[in-house]
Amino acid sequence: QVQLVESGGGLVQPGGPLRLSCVASGSIFRINAMAWYRQSPGKGRDFVATIRSGVGTNYADSVKGRFTISRDDTKNTVYLQMNSLKPEDTAVYYCNAEVWGGFTIATMRDYWGQGTQVTVSS
Secondary structure, three states: OEEEEEEOOEEEOOOOOEEEEEEEEEOOOEEEEEEEEEEOOOOOEEEEEEEEOOOEEEEOOOOOOOEEEEEEOOOOEEEEEEOOOOHHHOEEEEEEEEEEOOOOHHHEEEEEOOOEEEEEOO
């Protein structure tokens, strides 16, 4: 009932910037939080950043100071601005959203996007 679609991935040189977007659509009453995770070959899916309504943001130590997560609630969209990219940032980046589908917490669900590939290489 809710879809998350990531975009903005691609090939970027080390040190360069890239901005990812994730748009949520479907049966959405309220988005409590949105987050970014990433998974590289041979590794599990790791937390990158999150932004939660009424709480704020949090970042993995590996990206702190380089990445910025933000939201545009009018568009149900979360962004991940990535600066000073490193080869080790190469991964599939996944969008996550905690969504209320109605007026109560009983309608709360967690959703994932399909992922977008980010490759940092010369």
